[in-house]
Amino acid sequence: MTGQRGRRPGAPDTRGQILEAARESFAAKGFRSTTIRGVAADAGVDAALVHHYFGTKDDLFVASLEIPIDPRQALAAVFAAGLDDAGERLLATVLSVWDEPEGRRPLVALVRSSLGDPGSTLLQDGLVRVIFKALADHLPEGEGELRASLVATQMLGLILGRYVLGLEPLASLPRDEVVALVGPTLQRYLSGPVAQ
Amino acid sequence: MTGQRGRRPGAPDTRGQILEAARESFAAKGFRSTTIRGVAADAGVDAALVHHYFGTKDDLFVASLEIPIDPRQALAAVFAAGLDDAGERLLATVLSVWDEPEGRRPLVALVRSSLGDPGSTLLQDGLVRVIFKALADHLPEGEGELRASLVATQMLGLILGRYVLGLEPLASLPRDEVVALVGPTLQRYLSGPVAQ
Numbered sequence: 001m002t003g004q005r006g007r008r009p010g011a012p013d014t015r016g017q018i019l020e021a022a023r024e025s026f027a028a029k030g031f032r033s034t035t036i037r038g039v040a041a042d043a044g045v046d047a048a049l050v051h052h053y054f055g056t057k058d059d060l061f062v063a064s065l066e067i068p069i070d071p072r073q074a075l076a077a078v079f080a081a082g083l084d085d086a087g088e089r090l091l092a093t094v095l096s097v098w099d100e101p102e103g104r105r106p107l108v109a110l111v112r113s114s115l116g117d118p119g120s121t122l123l124q125d126g127l128v129r130v131i132f133k134a135l136a137d138h139l140p141e142g143e144g145e146l147r148a149s150l151v152a153t154q155m156l157g158l159i160l161g162r163y164v165l166g167l168e169p170l171a172s173l174p175r176d177e178v179v180a181l182v183g184p185t186l187q188r189y190l191s192g193p194v195a196q
Numbered sequence: 197m198t199g200q201r202g203r204r205p206g207a208p209d210t211r212g213q214i215l216e217a218a219r220e221s222f223a224a225k226g227f228r229s230t231t232i233r234g235v236a237a238d239a240g241v242d243a244a245l246v247h248h249y250f251g252t253k254d255d256l257f258v259a260s261l262e263i264p265i266d267p268r269q270a271l272a273a274v275f276a277a278g279l280d281d282a283g284e285r286l287l288a289t290v291l292s293v294w295d296e297p298e299g300r301r302p303l304v305a306l307v308r309s310s311l312g313d314p315g316s317t318l319l320q321d322g323l324v325r326v327i328f329k330a331l332a333d334h335l336p337e338g339e340g341e342l343r344a345s346l347v348a349t350q351m352l353g354l355i356l357g358r359y360v361l362g363l364e365p366l367a368s369l370p371r372d373e374v375v376a377l378v379g380p381t382l383q384r385y386l387s388g389p390v391a392q
Contacts, residue, residue: 115360116312124361132363149357149366150377156361157353161345164311165320165352167328170345181346181390185381194377 015053018043022054022064027113031061031125061126066106067097071127072134079138087187088179094155095175098163108164128152143194150189158182211249214239218250218260223309227257227321257322262302263293267323268330275334283383284375290351291371294359304360324348339390346385354378 021042025034036057040047054060062070078089097103107127114123132152136144161167162178170178217238221230232253236243250256258266274285293299303323310319328348332340357363358374366374 112311112314115308115356118308124363128361128363146365146369149363152363153353153357153366153378154350154381155353156356157349157351160311160352160356161349165324167320167324167345167348169342170349173342181385182349184384185350188380189377 014043014045014049018045018050018053018060019064022060026061026064026122026126030121031129032121034061036060058130062130065110065127068100068103069093069097071131075131075134075138083191085183085187087185087190088183090151090190091155091158091179091183091186092175094159095178098159099175104163107159111159111164128156139190146194147189150194151186154182154185154189210239210241210245214241214246214249214256215260218256222257222260222318222322226317227325228317230257232256254326258326261306261323264296264299265289265293267327271327271330271334279387281379281383283381283386284379286347286386287351287354287375287379287382288371290355291374294355295371300359303355307355307360324352335386342390343385346390347382350378350381350385 018039022034022039025039025042029038034057036050037047039060040050043050050060054063062072074093075090078086078093081089098107110127111123114120114126132145132148135151136148138144139147158170158178162171162173173181214235218230218235221235221238225234230253232246233243235256236246239246246256250259258268270289271286274282274289277285294303306323307319310316310322328341328344331347332344334340335343354366354374358367358369369377
C-alpha cells in the first residue's frame with residue numbers, strides 16, 4: 001500500500017485521505033452504516049473516486065485494515081491447490097499474518113474494539129463476514145456456511161488464545177507445530193462429514 | 197445462591213455484600229490486584245468471614261460470576277466418567293450453561309469487558325486460568341497445559357461464534373448437533389496425538 005498507484009501528479013495524498021476517512025467511519029459507525037458516499041464526503045472527494053481507488057465497500061474495508069494481504073486473495077490461493085490439505089495451508093497463511101507484529105497490531109485492535117463494544121458489529125459485519133463469505137464460496141453449495149462457521153470458531157479461538165490472551169504454551173509454539181496440531185481440525189470442518 | 201446459608205439471624209445480607217464488593221473489585225482492579233483482604237474491607241467485614249463464606253480467591257471469583265455451575269466441579273464430573281467421549285461431555289456441559297440466557301448474560305459481559313480493554317486481564321487471569329488449570333489437572337502430566345490450551349481455543353471460538361457474534365447457521369443449530377460437529381475436535385485435543 002504505497003499510495004502511489006493511480007495518484008494524480010501533484011495531488012495531495014487523496015488515497016490516504018480516503019483511507020483515513022474510511023477507517024474513522026468504520027470505527028465510529030460500524031460496517032453497515034458506513035457508505036462509500038459518506039466516506040467520500042468526509043474525505044472531500046467524489047464517490048466515484050473512492051470506487052476508482054478501492055472498488056466496493058468490502059474492498060474499502062479490507063484496505064482500511066492495513067493488513068499485508070487481502071484475505072480474499074489469500075483464500076483463493078489456498079483453495080486453488082485443491083481441498084486436500086487446505087486446512088493446513090489456510091492455517092499457515094493466517095498465522096503468517098498474525099505472527100508478524102505489524103500484521104497483528106491492527107487486527108488485535110479491531111478484535112478488541114469490536115468485542116468490547118456490544119453495539120459494534122464491525123467484527124461480524126466486517127472482517128468475519130468478508131472472510132466468511134469468501135470462504136463459503138470455495139466450499140460445496142448448501143454446506144458452505146456451516147463449514148465456514150465451524151472454521152471461523154477454531155480460527156477465532158486460536159487467534160484469541162495465541163495472540164490476544166497469550167495462552168501458554170500455545171502462544172510460544174512455533175508456527176509449524178500449531179499448524180500440525182490445529183490444521184486437522186480445520187480440514188475436518190472443510191471436508192469431513194457435517195451430518196445434520 | 198440464595199444468600200441464606202450460614203447467615204446470621206437478623207444480620208444484613210453479608211454474603212451478598214461481599215459478593216457485590218468482589219464483583220466491583222474484579223471488574224475495576226482485575227483478578228491479580230483483587231485481594232480477599234481488600235474485598236473484606238470494601239464490604240466492611242473481616243477477611244476471615246470472606247474465607248468462611250467463599251473459600252479461596254479463585255472460589256470467590258467463580259462465585260462472583262453468578263453462573264449456575266462451578267466450572268471446576270463440572271470438569272470433575274466430565275472426567276470422572278473417563279477420557280473416552282470426554283470431549284462431547286465437556287462440550288455438552290459448557291453449551292448447557294451458555295444456551296441458557298441467564299447463564300450466558302454474565303459470561304458475555306465478562307468476555308466483552310475483558311477483551312475490550314487491553315489493560316484487563318480478567319478473562320485470562322480469572323475465568324480462563326481457573327478453568328484451564330482445572331482442565332490441565334485432569335490430563336496427563338507434561339501434556340496437560342498444551343492440551344488445555346488447544347481445548348481453550350476451540351471452546352473460546354465456539355462461544356464467540358455462537359453466542360457473541362451469532363454466526364449462522366452455527367448460532368441456531370441445536371445443541372446436540374454442535375456437540376456432534378465440534379466434540380471430536382475437543383476429543384482429539386484431549387486424547388489424540390500432540391506430537392512435538
